[in-house]
Amino acid sequence: MMDVQTQKIEALIGEMTLEEKIGQLQQCGPSLVGAFEVSFEELLDMMFDGRISQEEFGRLMSTAEKDFHEDDLRAGKIGSYNGVGDALTANRLQKIAVEESRLGIPLLFGYDVIHGFRTVTPIPLAESCAWEPELWQKTARMSAEEATAAGVHMTFAPMVDVAKDARWGRVSEGAGEDTLLNGDYGAAKVRGFQGPDLSQADAMAACLKHFAAYGAGEAGKDYNRVDMSAQRLREEYLPAYKACVDAGARAVMPAFNDLNGVPCTVNEWLLRDVLRDEWGFEGITVSDANAIAECVNHGVTTNRQAAAKEALQAGIDMDMTSNVYAENLAGLIEAGELAVDLLDQAVYRILKLKVELGLFENPYRTDEEKEKRTLVRPENRALAREAATKSMVLLKNDAVLPLNPQQKIAVFGALANDPGQMTGAWAIGAQENDCVSLVQAMDAQEISYAYHPGIVDGIVAKDEINQLAETADVVILAIGEQKEESGEAASKADISLPTIQLELAETLLRTGKPVVAVLFNGRPLAIPTVAEQVPAILEAWHPGIEAGNAILDILYGAVNPSAKLTTTFPFATGQCPLYYDHISTGRPGGKSKFTSKYLDTPLEPVYPFGYGLSYTTFSYSNLQVRTTDDAVRLTVTVTNSGAREGEEIVQCYVQDIVAKRARPVKQLKAYQKVLLQPGESITVEFAVPFEKLGYYDQKMDYTFEAGEFAFFVGGNSRDNLSETIHLSFI
Ligand code: GLC
Secondary structure, eight states: OOOHHHHHHHHHHHHOOHHHHHHHTEEEOOEEESSOOSOHHHHHHHHHTTSSOHHHHHHHHHHSEEEOOHHHHHTTOOOEEESOOSHHHHHHHHHIIIIISSSOOOOEEEEOOSSOSSSOOOOHHHHHTTOOHHHHHHHHHHHHHHHHHTTOOEEOOOBOOOOOOTTSGGGGGSOTTOHHHHHHHHHHHHHHHHOSOTTSTTOOEEEEEEETTGGGOGGGOTTOOBOOOHHHIIIIIHHHHHHHHHTTOOEEEEOSSEETTEEGGGOHIIIIIIIIIITOOOSEEBOOTTTTTTHHHHTSSSSHHHHHHHHHHHTOOBEESOOHHHHHHHHHHHTTSSOHHHHHHHHHHHHHHHHHTTTTTOSOOOOHHHHHHHTTOHHHHHHHHHHHHHHOEEEEESSOOSOOTTSOEEEEOGGGGOGGGGGOSSOTTOOGGGOOOHHHHHHHTTOOEEEEOSEETTEEOHHHHHHHHHTOSEEEEEEEOOGGGSSTTOOOSOOBOOHHHHHHHHHHHHTTSOEEEEEEOSSOOBOHHHHHHOSEEEEOOSOOTTHHHHHHHHHTTSSOOOOOOSSOBOSSGGGOSOOSSOOOOSSOSSSSSSSSSOSSSOSSOSBOTTOOBOSSOEEEEEEEEEEOSSEEEEEEEEEEOSSSOEEEEEEEEEEEOSOSSOOOSOEEEEEEEEEEOTTOEEEEEEEEEGGGGOEEOTTOOEEOOOEEEEEEEESSSSSEEEEEEEEOOO
């Protein structure tokens, strides 16, 4: 017996023409008219290859007239838009759809709300270093309130692509190299975006991405092939996406890459067997931008028409901006090459999402007044600042930090004085004048300082630097990456700092003043020299609009840093991919020549996964491990052995020492953030369910192997207490 909602949708589908059905599958991106008659993507290319400047790009994007193909909209040929981010435009287009098209089906507005909308929070890789699902959910909720006030109904987030190769620019957009953390991060974001009731005006459908294993692109090159065993795919990559589906995500975006030769966009095994049949996903799938058309480039379809056929058969409901469905589906169905039932199923899922969002009852969920009073509210800024302070990782501190207000400060490096760079990649709703740089925050807080960019016209201004540094007690050095150096299409073959930045660091070190390096970057960097020579290093990432205030909160000790790395910092690019949950190999690296290592580079990273310092210290003792009927239970005593209150992220790792397939030397299985007063000790408990200790054997059976299991507990993935027990799983 169909429920009422289903009956209504089925009845509506019964009234729709073939063209109107196909229109619901069409997601349109505004094309730009005016000086540059090009698409948004082409405009991006023009910026990235230098044909137009970033400023020109920004001016064009904000001023260029946009063509929303309104005649097509009136004719019922458009069901959704990507990239409409203001209430006025959204309501204007919605009015055309609802009042001027034959059936009045409301539009669905999608947008990339990746780490904040107007109140931009730290890039996801940064925020993941908080190891705090409650925070991740709160910032997602805040961004949903802002984005829905601007007319957005669905975000193309969370991105939970496990990323173990720092060369990949999109490592900035997810929760790092670990499976568990990406899953917890993604599930928290889904809960935050969607809220308790999707029909609420401030609820935003979550579209998890990129399904699947986009972060495993060969050589860290974006869009590159992904080829891995079925075992590894299921053990290390799929769980994070499944966690988002289990959290109720209403949409899934397949990845650009192929998976073992079959592009995800036309990968029926992935989109139907796994996503729908195994996981029971009932939401919509939306292709990545132009991805259906790109199946021709992949060499798996002869032309766009074949791509349209394969994509619908594989299970792509909505075509993001390739027009391949609009051009070809009617002909394929009329020629009997595609069953209209496949089309109706896709239309049903899309209409069902619009019903769940309440768009039929309330197509105008916002207005300009609501948008104005919601964006960048003081409480949103405060949350952005909290998230930033919880994301910044103290990597080194040889008794330099926290600073005291009496110290005279000299600040060097353009990134200290460039508010627009603070938002990082994928902050398309950001406005530079919302952002606070380090220098601007020092001005606002009336901290006296001297500032110099350090590098002028490509040269380190040694004389001026020495003069300014002479007057200072402490020198702050701002180095790292521009926001364009990470994110999409931003892979690097060299993740070390530019030579000129190293020269600037050296010049400052030579002044003999204590140097504090503040890193602004969207990926792990290979910084062995800085790590060795600079006495204090704060990893600030691209921290969002409250960057400057958050950095000062940490540098002056108003906030005690607690973040821990969710991504390994290699010694050299050549070590990539470098990650903590590696397997041992038959010749684990060591002293002997004939072991798995490099002749010219240490085996170990500069900073390991899970690493991060505090202004206090923590000690671990009394690790106890026992089993109950369904889990391994651990207790450990954690003590704040320092002189000030602090939070510690206690981490629990496991190694299945012997199995039929080699298992990682460590895998994160649980973590807890605890607040301790000076001298305080607490007992932290972990439960690791037996089902988390299995693996896929060669026949792809999920197996539990009786034997020795090592359990590690500590404040990072390297320095741990450990206990080994025998598990029989009986
Ligand atoms: C991009 C990205 C995807 C994003 C989409 C829509 O190419 O791959 O993550 O959501 O286009 O803007």
